[in-house]
Amino acid sequence: MATKNKMVNITNKDLNDLKEELLKKYPPKVARKRAKQFMVNEATDGNPPEIQANVRTIPGIITMRGCTYAGCKGVILGPTRDIVNITHGPIGCGFYSWLTRRNQTSPQGDDDWNFMPYAFSTDMSENDIVFGGEKKLKAAIMEAYELFKPKAIAIFATCPVGLIGDDIHSVARDAKKELNEKGVDINIFGFSCEGYKGVSQSAGHHIANNQIFTHVVGLEDDVPESKYRINMLGEYNIGGDAFVIEDILERCGITINATFSGNSTYDQFARAHAADLNCIMCHRSINYVAEMMETKFGIPWIKVNFIGVDATIKSLRKIAQYFGDKELIERVEAVIAEEMPAIEEALADIRTRTEGKTAMLFVGGSRAHHYQELFREMGMKTIAAGYEFAHRDDYEGRRVLGDIKVDADSRNIEELEVEACPERYKPRKSEGELKRLEAEGFEFKDYEGLMPDMPEDTLVIDDLNQYEADELVKRIKPDIFCAGIKEKFGIQKMGIPMKQLHSYDSGGPYAGFSGAVNFYKEIDRLVNSRVWGFMKAPWEKNPELSGTFVWENN
Numbered sequence: 399m400a401t402k403n404k405m406v407n408i409t410n411k412d413l414n415d416l417k418e419e420l421l422k423k424y425p426p427k428v429a430r431k432r433a434k435q436f437m438v439n440e441a442t443d444g445n446p447p448e449i450q451a452n453v454r455t456i457p458g459i460i461t462m463r464g465c466t467y468a469g470c471k472g473v474i475l476g477p478t479r480d481i482v483n484i485t486h487g488p489i490g491c492g493f494y495s496w497l498t499r500r501n502q503t504s505p506q507g508d509d510d511w512n513f514m515p516y517a518f519s520t521d522m523s524e525n526d527i528v529f530g531g532e533k534k535l536k537a538a539i540m541e542a543y544e545l546f547k548p549k550a551i552a553i554f555a556t557c558p559v560g561l562i563g564d565d566i567h568s569v570a571r572d573a574k575k576e577l578n579e580k581g582v583d584i585n586i587f588g589f590s591c592e593g594y595k596g597v598s599q600s601a602g603h604h605i606a607n608n609q610i611f612t613h614v615v616g617l618e619d620d621v622p623e624s625k626y627r628i629n630m631l632g633e634y635n636i637g638g639d640a641f642v643i644e645d646i647l648e649r650c651g652i653t654i655n656a657t658f659s660g661n662s663t664y665d666q667f668a669r670a671h672a673a674d675l676n677c678i679m680c681h682r683s684i685n686y687v688a689e690m691m692e693t694k695f696g697i698p699w700i701k702v703n704f705i706g707v708d709a710t711i712k713s714l715r716k717i718a719q720y721f722g723d724k725e726l727i728e729r730v731e732a733v734i735a736e737e738m739p740a741i742e743e744a745l746a747d748i749r750t751r752t753e754g755k756t757a758m759l760f761v762g763g764s765r766a767h768h769y770q771e772l773f774r775e776m777g778m779k780t781i782a783a784g785y786e787f788a789h790r791d792d793y794e795g796r797r798v799l800g801d802i803k804v805d806a807d808s809r810n811i812e813e814l815e816v817e818a819c820p821e822r823y824k825p826r827k828s829e830g831e832l833k834r835l836e837a838e839g840f841e842f843k844d845y846e847g848l849m850p851d852m853p854e855d856t857l858v859i860d861d862l863n864q865y866e867a868d869e870l871v872k873r874i875k876p877d878i879f880c881a882g883i884k885e886k887f888g889i890q891k892m893g894i895p896m897k898q899l900h901s902y903d904s905g906g907p908y909a910g911f912s913g914a915v916n917f918y919k920e921i922d923r924l925v926n927s928r929v930w931g932f933m934k935a936p937w938e939k940n941p942e943l944s945g946t947f948v949w950e951n952n
């Protein structure tokens with residue numbers, strides 16, 4: 399329980415002492431390993447310290463991480479509405495990866511299918527584990543086709559599928575062939591995303607990127623003309639974020655050709671190669687497909703972020719600068735000018751109550767970085783942050799990519815060999831245009847990472863666990879802690895408000911301009927609520943309770 403005093407004016411020495419003290423609890427070998435993932439963000443020669451990331455969690459530690467299947471089925475493919483996503487496995491995997499992330503979608507008209515309200519699973523039982531589940535899978539595919547006649551069916555392998563050796567890819571090929579021979583236009587493909595495949599859900603992202611790229615991207619060449627055509631990658635429409643971003647871009651005159659994968663459809667993936675620019679929101683989950691599209695089709699990519707007003711403005715300006723048309727640049731400025739008065743008004747009021755407060759953010763592989771923008775705008779400081787499963791480049795920036803050690807776990811995930819497509823590769827910019835952009839300081843393929851963006855007197859911790867989370871909250875007492883459902887109630891019981899930044903609890907959207915105002919208001923409400931002061935249990939206030947036995951009074 400929160401007994402110690404709140405730490406104020408924290409210095410790097412305090413943080414180093416705290417680190418040492420927390421790590422003392424571990425056996426020496428574990429402490430040595432954790433020490434490489436638990437960093438005081440002290441830059442030397444302008445470089446952040448090297449952090450260890452994307453390595454196995456030590457057994458016995460209660461991690462915040464999820465599994466490879468969750469990263470593939472839940473994260474990347476979950477938000478696409480018109481693919482029938484069948485989980486081949488026991489029912490729990492399908493059920494618990496079903497919409498708890500609050501990814502939303504908006505079907506366009508009656509013939510636009512939305513299968514997201516369904517949880518499709520082969521519901522493997524003991525019998526299937528002993529005798530094999532391939533027949534059951536084939537029957538499930540055929541049943542799904544008969545019932546829904548979808549454009550595509552995707553199959554996701556869970557742990558037992560890999561253990562017993564069911565070949566989901568050959569079942570997918572057979573089913574596709576059989577239906578295609580009957581004249582049915584359907585695509586069927588599988589993902590070997592067994593939960594244990596990698597050290598976290600990150601491996602599942604990579605597997606999903608590979609298979610969507612191999613089986614879908616580039617299948618549809620009939621794409622309507624538009625002047626400023628982009629793909630939005632790594633945005634998953636949690637709490638309606640994509641709707642806000644779509645609205646802003648539309649008002650600027652920018653066409654979204656495909657999104658990976660918030661509010662997306664199968665056809666969008668199929669025509670993704672027709673865009674003139676790939677914009678990456680979540681670098682961790684989707685950089686693979688951007689890299690492959692660049693090699694195969696010549697589409698350059700840039701990092702964007704629509705979380706935070708400043709970040710949104712920078713991202714819009716960057717897209718406009720890429721296309722370089724005066725008309726677009728002016729339209730973008732007009733949209734920004736329209737939005738700013740409401741932002742300034744909200745902040746002028748809210749900052750009076752939030753200025754100087756502190757936050758901790760431990761989320762996934764990109765949000766622990768992006769949401770710091772919103773807190774900064776409210777005058778709040780992020781004093782500790784970290785990812786569950788990101789890699790070193792998400793912490794230290796892509797400039798360390800060449801130094802990252804490839805271990806057996808990362809080698810376990812296939813790296814596709816991609817070459818330029820002889821028919822469809824086309825450079826999007828001439829040499830002259832590239833020179834112009836370079837002279838203007840425009841950066842392609844750049845992500846500077848979380849650490850250089852945080853002040854020095856802060857903590858950056860990879861794969862935070864329950865013990866460390868509890869200790870940080872007890873000792874530093876932030877004004878708000880942001881993570882997921884597994885952390886929520888433990889933190890709140892310590893009297894600290896906790897905001898879920900995966901599902902947004904029941905809130906959102908938080909992207910773009912109007913989303914930022916939603917966020918400011920919600921955080922203001924949370925950090926200034928008096929309810930947290932009432933969280934002390936009676937025995938904490940009054941440790942020596944006295945009472946009498948009932949029979950004494952009789």
Ligand code: CFM
Binds near residue numbers: 632634680683762
């Ligand atoms: Fe990317 Fe995500 Fe995230 Fe992620 Fe996720 Fe998510 Fe996340 Mo939860 S794709 S890495 S695997 S931004 S589901 S929408 S919130 S952990 S920080």
